[in-house]
Every structure is written in structure tokens, then in C-alpha cells.
Amino acid sequence: MTKTTFTYWLAGVGLWLAAILSFAFYTIETTEQRLSDELEATGRTLHRLISQRVAQHDAHMTSLIAVTSGAEPARSGAVRQVMESITRFYPRIAWIVLVSLESREGSSTPPGTLIRRLLEVPDGETEDLSPRGDAIAKQQPGRISVYPSRNGRYLLAKRAQPPSAAAVVLAIDARLLLEPEERPPWAQLQLTLDGQSLLDLPTETVEASGLPLIASPHFESVIDGESRRLTLSLDRPVSLAALLPLKQLLGFAAATGLAFFAIMFALRQRQAAQISQKTMQEAEARALLQERETLLAHASRVNAMGEMASGIAHELTQPLTAVLSRSQAALRLASADNPDIRPIADALEINVREAKRAGEMLKRMRDYASNRAPKPVTSAINAIVTEIVALTLADLRQRGITLECSLAPEPIRAMVDAIELEQVLHNLIRNAADALEGAETLAKLIRIETEAVNGEIQIVVGDNGPGIAPDALQKLFHPFFTTKPEGMGLGLSLCATLVERVDGRIEAANIPGSGASFTIFLPAAQAQEIA
Amino acid sequence: MSQHRVYLIDDDEAVREAIAFLLGTYGVNVETFGDPRTFLAHINADKPGCILVDLRMPLVSGLQLHAQLTGRGIDWPTIMITGHGDVVACRRAFKAGIHDFLTKPVDGEVLMEALQQAFARLDALLERREARSQLARLTERERQVLDMVAGGWASKEIAAALGVSARTIDAHRAKIAEKLNTSSVAEFVRLTLADKGSA
Structure with missing residues (x-):
């Protein structure tokens, strides 16, 4: 009994622990899934935003090329106005410059393309475009190329259709590609251009620090558009505590523990009830069986007695007959005028014996037929x-x-x-x-x-x-x-x-x-x- | 009556003894037997008596005994006494020609009454047997004449009816008187009636 109970309890505790464990695994799994889904969604949103903006840049360049392709000195004022309005509306476009690509000839300088700044907003930008001259000159007209720069900037360049030698260069401040409220505070955000980091924003909040980081969902995507090779990557550091909130776990443990206790108790109660019911049923069955046996024994006795009854009746009538006859004979002798007492006394003595014999017979029969407990x-x-x-x-x-x-x-x-x-x-x-x-x-x-x-x-x-x-x-x-x-x-x-x-x-x-x-x-x- | 015997057959000694004792006080001569076989071995047709037998006995029952006696031509009145007088046994007993059927314990008065009837029947039986043996000596013609005399016919009437002379009838009557050892008409009547078994 006690051993069984102990085993039951052990099994119960084991089950409880298993339940907690599976709950922990389940929580971690689902939280991880949720966090990485969130990361994925955020990444896609950011990707879309950046892509849109990159596309805007492309559009700006195209329109600037279009504006400059006319009579250039006459419309330089208008071009400047456009450029100024662009930089005013889009702070991330840090610098717009209109250049003229001129082939350098002669021996004084090494051969190459000379970039001459025609028009720039704002003025006095220290960016040195001369190393890019050849690259830009080799660009296919109408196509946009991306070049790395300093201070988290990158350059976009586009040539006008020949015969024009003009080109437009934009310096984009990668840090401003996203508004501060757009970036997720819980992820490390990186923008790279051909593997070169443009922007690296660390995580602002690490959820429940102090516990080892066990998982770090990652999101990476190349910004689509003409200016390719711009890669957005998001990393979300996740701690165990974030995946498995301690309070929740403890709460679950307590709840299941209580539930288990209740179930065990209920089971034990039920078992006890079943045992007592079974015992009761067995006792009832036993009592019924006993009753039947007693009945059967009695019935069989009565049956047997029925068969014996004729024999017993015969046995019993014999002494009765003898007693009756002898008594009547004795009476007749006694009623004589001068009765002889001797034979009468003898008859009475025999009668007493006979009556006792009959009594014995009756007693035996009574014992045999009585339905008493054995x-x-x-x-x-x-x-x-x-x-x-x-x-x-x-x-x-x-x-x-x-x-x-x-x-x-x-x-x-x-x-x-x-x-x-x-x-x-x-x-x-x-x-x-x-x-x-x-x-x-x-x-x-x-x-x-x-x-x-x-x-x-x-x-x-x-x-x-x-x-x-x-x-x-x-x-x-x-x-x-x-x-x-x-x-x-x-x-x-x-x-x-x-x-x-x-x-x-x-x-x-x-x-x-x-x-x-x-x-x-x-x-x-x-x-x-x-x- | 008391000159007749009673043969008592019962397997219980106490019963035998007690009933014999009781019948003795009435002056009845009782012979007792413990089982039917001894009785059958002992029985003598020249010593007629009433038979008092227990229905239930080992080996040979009262009814079987009765059947065996009948088979030997002994038809003395038999009274059956039994411990349990069930209707079936009773009917079988009467069908077999038992004179009376009494249940144990049997009352002395009832037993004596039954015995007296049985004795009367035994007397009639013996008388008829006697009459028959006497009448058997007569020729057919003599028997015819006897019946007519017993019927109250005068010799002349008989002679006329039979178409013979009155002398012949007288000769017959003398022969009859000689054979039956009596010439009394009253005795003639008794004999013919006994022969018919109505007595």
C-alpha cells in the first residue's frame, strides 16, 4: 500500500517536472519564433523604406541629369534651386554636385579624367572626387554607380547621355537613411556597401541582461534598386530570460504543481473509494454466496428429508402403533372385575420405552431439518x-x-x-x-x-x-x-x-x-x- | 368367531407384540410372523384365518404377499395396515381384493370391528365352500329338483314341470336327503343360497 503510494507520488513528481520542462521548451521555441518573426517583419519594413529612398535618390539624379542637359550656363540658377530644394527636403542627401568630365591630355599630368565641379550644394564640401574621375567616366550613361565615402557616407554618380560630359554625384548620409523612430531599439542595425560598413547602430536595449545570450536571430537583405550592393542586416540579441520569463515559468510550475497535487489527491481518493467499493462488493458477493450455500444446504436437507420422511414416518408410526395397541390392551385388562396388575405394569413399562424411541426419532429429524448456521x-x-x-x-x-x-x-x-x-x-x-x-x-x-x-x-x-x-x-x-x-x-x-x-x-x-x-x-x- | 385365527405379519417386533397383546384381550387367537416368507412357509390351508399384514415391508410387500396367497388359492380376508395411507396404495389394495385398509397407529375398536367383519366374511366363505362340496355330490337332475324344492315348489308341480311322475321326484328327493344328510327344506334353502354366495 505505502510502496504503491510512493511510486504513485514519484511518478507524479516526474510527470510534473516533465511538464515544466516541456513548457520551458515550448515557451523558448515560441518566443524565439515570435522574436525572429518580429525581426523579419521589421527587417522587411526597413528594407522597403530604404529601397524607397534609394529609388528616390535614383529619381532625383535622373531628373537632375535631365535639367542640366539643356543650355547649361543659362539655367544654372534654376538647377541650383532644384538642388537646394532637394537637400532641404532630404537631409540625408548631404551633397549634390554637378560635374563635368574632361579628358586630360598632355604629359604634365598622368592621363585620366579630370572632374570639374560645375555646381554644388552646399558649397565648400571637402569630398575629393578626383580619384573617382576615371570610374565615373567609364560608367555607362544613365546607369548609377555607388562609391564608398567617408563618415558614413556613400556616393551616387550618374552620367548624362553623350555628347554631354556632365554627371551628377550625390553624397548620401547613410545615418539619415532611417529616421530615429524607424529603427528598432532592440536590434543591431548595419548597413554595408560592398562589405564596407556604412552604418553600425548597436542595440539600445538588451532585454534582461545578465543571462547568457543563447540565440540571436539575424536578418540580412540587399537593397534592391539600381544602386545595388547596399546590404541591410539586423541582429537581435536575445537572452534566455527574454525567451523564458522566470515569473511565467515559476507561475506555470506552481500552477501545474497544484494541479498535479490535486489530481494525485483525487486519484488517491478515487483509488481508495474503488478499493473500499471493491471490498464492499466482494463482501456482498461472499455474503450472497454464503446465503445461497446455506439455502442450498437447507433445500438439499429438506429434499433429502422429503425422501426420508416416508422412512421416518414408518419408523415413527411403528412405536406409536405399538404404544396405542398396548395401551388399549392394558385398559381392557384394567377394566376387568379383578384385574391382574402385573401384565398392565409390564405393558406400561414397554410403552414408556417405545414412546422414548419415538421421541429420539423426532429429535433426530428435527436436528436434520433445522436450518441453523453450521x-x-x-x-x-x-x-x-x-x-x-x-x-x-x-x-x-x-x-x-x-x-x-x-x-x-x-x-x-x-x-x-x-x-x-x-x-x-x-x-x-x-x-x-x-x-x-x-x-x-x-x-x-x-x-x-x-x-x-x-x-x-x-x-x-x-x-x-x-x-x-x-x-x-x-x-x-x-x-x-x-x-x-x-x-x-x-x-x-x-x-x-x-x-x-x-x-x-x-x-x-x-x-x-x-x-x-x-x-x-x-x-x-x-x-x-x-x- | 374366536375360534378363528388371525395371522399377523409385521416386520416390527414391538408392533407385532403389542397388537397380539391387544387382540389377546379380545380372546382372538393370534399367530405372528416377522416377514412374509416365514408366513408363506408356515401357512396351512386347513387352518383358515384372517390375515393382518403391514403394507410396507422389506423384500415382500403386503400386496405382493396377498398376490402370492391368491395364487395359491388362499382367499382369506386380508386387512392391510400401513404407516401412510395414501390414496393410490389404498385403491390398489382394494382392487387387489383386500378386505380392509387401516392406517397406523390403528385404534383397537376399529381393528376389532374390521376383524369381526373379516371373520364374518371368512365364515361365509367357508360355509359356501362346504355347501359347494356337498352340492357337488348331486347329479344334475337332483340339483335341478333341489333348486325347485328350495324355491317352494311341491313334488307334483315339479313332476308336471319336468314331465315325469311324482314318484320319480320323490325318489330324487330321497336321494338328495341321503347325499346332503338332511331332509329339511330350510336346510336346502340355506345350502343353495350359500352356493350362490349371497350369505
């Missing part, structure tokens, strides 16, 4: 056998059957209920008599023997009838097995039950050559006073 007591077996022999003798004589009785010379005792043992013996004797009834045996004989063998008492009831069929021998003591046309098949089954109730057993066998024999084995009781 009380096994140390009983003298020979006396019981003698009793049942006396009860059945008349009936057997009636049926032309001789009853031989051979009792153990020493007193033998066993713990039995005398009436029940008588009943068993009566059943066996009746069966033997029934077997002899139809038999062609001439000298019909039933033998009863008692014997003490190795601390066991044996009572043998044998007959010289036809014996038991071999296939019937196996099933003889099964309930409802019968070879008699109107038999119930309960007699021997009941015998076995009654004998086993007092730790005895009953066996059937065929005596080679003559009839059947039933042996009742009973544990011998220690020699003591008969109760």
Missing part, C-alpha cells in the same frame, strides 16, 4: 456415522439393500458440523442406493467404513453397484452435473463444498470389479473433550 466442533465421527446409519437403515431395508458398517475401533474426532457431515453421508448413501436400485446386483450392499490414517480420518461409502462411468468420474463434483433423469446435480457438489469448508476433501473412485466408492478425508482433531 458450527464445526470437535465431533466423534463414529457417533455421527452411527446416527446416519440409524436414520437410513429403515429406508435401505425397504429397498432391499443391506448396510454394513465397520467403524474404527479407536475414538476418532474431527472438527465438523455434525448435521452437515450427516448430510454429506446421507447424500452419499442415497446416491449409492440409487445406483443399486436399477442394478442387477443380487445381494445389494452398501458399506460404510471409518478409519484413521496418518492423522487423517477417512470415511468410505462404497457400494457393489455398477460403478461410475469413467467420463463422469471427472465431472462428478461439478455443480449441475448429474446422471439421474430428475437430478439437480447439486448433491455431490454440495458435499464437496461442505467437506472443504472444514478443510477436508472428498474423492470418488471405482472399486475394481465391484461398484463405486466415495472417500471423505478429514483432518483429525487432537484428542480433547468433545464439545
Whole structure:
């Protein structure tokens, strides 16, 4: 019981821990998924914003090229106005410069392209474009190229269609590509141009620092558009604490712990209830069985008594007849003139004896028929056998059957209920008599023997009838097995039950050559006073 | 009456003894037997008596005994006494020709009454047997004449009816008186009636 309970509790705790663990894993998994989804979404938004802006830059350049392609000195004022308005509206466009690409000839300087600034907003920018001259000159007209610069800037350049030698260069401040409120505070944001860092904004807030960072979702995307090679990358450092909030875990642990406790308690209650119910049912079944057995025993006794009734009635009417006749004879003698007292006294004496004989008979019958609870007591077996022999003798004589009785010379005792043992013996004797009834045996004989063998008492009831069929021998003591046309098949089954109730057993066998024999084995009781 | 015997057959000694004792006080001569076989071995047709037998006995029942006696030509009145007088047994007994059927314990008065009837029947039986043996000595003609005399016919009337002379009838009557050892008409009547079994 306690061991089982302990095992139950152990299993419960194990289950609880497993539940907490799986909850932790699940939480981490889902949080991670959520965080990385969030990162992905933010990354896409930023990507879109930057792409739009980059596209704007392209558009600005295209329009600037278009504006400059006309008569250039005359419209320089207008171009400047456009450029100024652009820089005013878009602070990230740090510098706009209109240049003229001139091929340098002669030997004084190395050959290449000379960039001459025609118009710039704002003025006085220190950016040196001369190293880019050749690259820009080699650009396909109408295409935009990107060049790295300093201070988180990069340059965009576009040539006008030939024959114009003009080109537009924009310096873009990468730091201003995103508004401060647009950038996620929880991620490291990097913009690179051909692997060269333009912008590196570290995480502003690390969620619940102090715990090791276990996972870091990453987002990377190349900004689409004509000015390629601009790469946006986002990194989100995530701590275990962020993935698995301690409070939540503890809350879950507490809740499941309580739930488990409740379930275990409920289970135990239920188990206890089931056990008690089962015990109750078993007790009920046992009581019912006992009641049935008692009923059956009684019914069988009444039945047997019915059969015996005629024999007993015969036995009883005999002394009554004798008493009545003798009394009437004595009365007649007494009514004579000078009565002789001697024969009258003799008659009365015999009458008293006869009446007692009748009384004995009645007592026996009453004991046999009464439906009392069995009380096994140390009983003298020979006396019981003698009793049942006396009860059945008349009936057997009636049926032309001789009853031989051979009792153990020493007193033998066993713990039995005398009436029940008588009943068993009566059943066996009746069966033997029934077997002899139809038999062609001439000298019909039933033998009863008692014997003490190795601390066991044996009572043998044998007959010289036809014996038991071999296939019937196996099933003889099964309930409802019968070879008699109107038999119930309960007699021997009941015998076995009654004998086993007092730790005895009953066996059937065929005596080679003559009839059947039933042996009742009973544990011998220690020699003591008969109760 | 008391000159008749009662044969009592019962397997219970106490019953035998008690009933014999009781019948003895009435002056009835009782012979007792413990079982039917002894009785059958002992029985003598020259010592007629009433039979008092228990219906239920080992080996041979009262009815079987009765049947065996009948088979031997002994038809003395039999009274059956039984421990349980069920209707079936009773009917079978009467069908078999049992004189009376009494249940144990049997009252002395009732038993005596039944026995007295049985004795009367036994007397009639013996008388008829006697009459028959006497009448058997007569020729057919003599018997015819006897019946007519017993019927109250005068010799002349008989002679006329039979177409013979009155002398012949007288000769017949003398022969009859000689054979029956009586010439009393009253005795003639008794004999013929006994022969018819109505007595």
C-alpha cells in the first residue's frame, strides 16, 4: 500500500517536472519564433523604406541629369534651386554636385579624367572626387554607380547621355537613411556597401541582461534598386530570460504543481473509494454466496428429508402403533372385575420405552431439518456415522439393500458440523442406493467404513453397484452435473463444498470389479473433550 | 368367531407384540410372523384365518404377499395396515381384493370391528365352500329338483314341470336327503343360497 503510494507520488513528481520542462521548451521555441518573426517583419519594413529612398535618390539624379542637359550656363540658377530644394527636403542627401568630365591630355599630368565641379550644394564640401574621375567616366550613361565615402557616407554618380560630359554625384548620409523612430531599439542595425560598413547602430536595449545570450536571430537583405550592393542586416540579441520569463515559468510550475497535487489527491481518493467499493462488493458477493450455500444446504436437507420422511414416518408410526395397541390392551385388562396388575405394569413399562424411541426419532429429524448456521466442533465421527446409519437403515431395508458398517475401533474426532457431515453421508448413501436400485446386483450392499490414517480420518461409502462411468468420474463434483433423469446435480457438489469448508476433501473412485466408492478425508482433531 | 385365527405379519417386533397383546384381550387367537416368507412357509390351508399384514415391508410387500396367497388359492380376508395411507396404495389394495385398509397407529375398536367383519366374511366363505362340496355330490337332475324344492315348489308341480311322475321326484328327493344328510327344506334353502354366495 505505502510502496504503491510512493511510486504513485514519484511518478507524479516526474510527470510534473516533465511538464515544466516541456513548457520551458515550448515557451523558448515560441518566443524565439515570435522574436525572429518580429525581426523579419521589421527587417522587411526597413528594407522597403530604404529601397524607397534609394529609388528616390535614383529619381532625383535622373531628373537632375535631365535639367542640366539643356543650355547649361543659362539655367544654372534654376538647377541650383532644384538642388537646394532637394537637400532641404532630404537631409540625408548631404551633397549634390554637378560635374563635368574632361579628358586630360598632355604629359604634365598622368592621363585620366579630370572632374570639374560645375555646381554644388552646399558649397565648400571637402569630398575629393578626383580619384573617382576615371570610374565615373567609364560608367555607362544613365546607369548609377555607388562609391564608398567617408563618415558614413556613400556616393551616387550618374552620367548624362553623350555628347554631354556632365554627371551628377550625390553624397548620401547613410545615418539619415532611417529616421530615429524607424529603427528598432532592440536590434543591431548595419548597413554595408560592398562589405564596407556604412552604418553600425548597436542595440539600445538588451532585454534582461545578465543571462547568457543563447540565440540571436539575424536578418540580412540587399537593397534592391539600381544602386545595388547596399546590404541591410539586423541582429537581435536575445537572452534566455527574454525567451523564458522566470515569473511565467515559476507561475506555470506552481500552477501545474497544484494541479498535479490535486489530481494525485483525487486519484488517491478515487483509488481508495474503488478499493473500499471493491471490498464492499466482494463482501456482498461472499455474503450472497454464503446465503445461497446455506439455502442450498437447507433445500438439499429438506429434499433429502422429503425422501426420508416416508422412512421416518414408518419408523415413527411403528412405536406409536405399538404404544396405542398396548395401551388399549392394558385398559381392557384394567377394566376387568379383578384385574391382574402385573401384565398392565409390564405393558406400561414397554410403552414408556417405545414412546422414548419415538421421541429420539423426532429429535433426530428435527436436528436434520433445522436450518441453523453450521458450527464445526470437535465431533466423534463414529457417533455421527452411527446416527446416519440409524436414520437410513429403515429406508435401505425397504429397498432391499443391506448396510454394513465397520467403524474404527479407536475414538476418532474431527472438527465438523455434525448435521452437515450427516448430510454429506446421507447424500452419499442415497446416491449409492440409487445406483443399486436399477442394478442387477443380487445381494445389494452398501458399506460404510471409518478409519484413521496418518492423522487423517477417512470415511468410505462404497457400494457393489455398477460403478461410475469413467467420463463422469471427472465431472462428478461439478455443480449441475448429474446422471439421474430428475437430478439437480447439486448433491455431490454440495458435499464437496461442505467437506472443504472444514478443510477436508472428498474423492470418488471405482472399486475394481465391484461398484463405486466415495472417500471423505478429514483432518483429525487432537484428542480433547468433545464439545 | 374366536375360534378363528388371525395371522399377523409385521416386520416390527414391538408392533407385532403389542397388537397380539391387544387382540389377546379380545380372546382372538393370534399367530405372528416377522416377514412374509416365514408366513408363506408356515401357512396351512386347513387352518383358515384372517390375515393382518403391514403394507410396507422389506423384500415382500403386503400386496405382493396377498398376490402370492391368491395364487395359491388362499382367499382369506386380508386387512392391510400401513404407516401412510395414501390414496393410490389404498385403491390398489382394494382392487387387489383386500378386505380392509387401516392406517397406523390403528385404534383397537376399529381393528376389532374390521376383524369381526373379516371373520364374518371368512365364515361365509367357508360355509359356501362346504355347501359347494356337498352340492357337488348331486347329479344334475337332483340339483335341478333341489333348486325347485328350495324355491317352494311341491313334488307334483315339479313332476308336471319336468314331465315325469311324482314318484320319480320323490325318489330324487330321497336321494338328495341321503347325499346332503338332511331332509329339511330350510336346510336346502340355506345350502343353495350359500352356493350362490349371497350369505
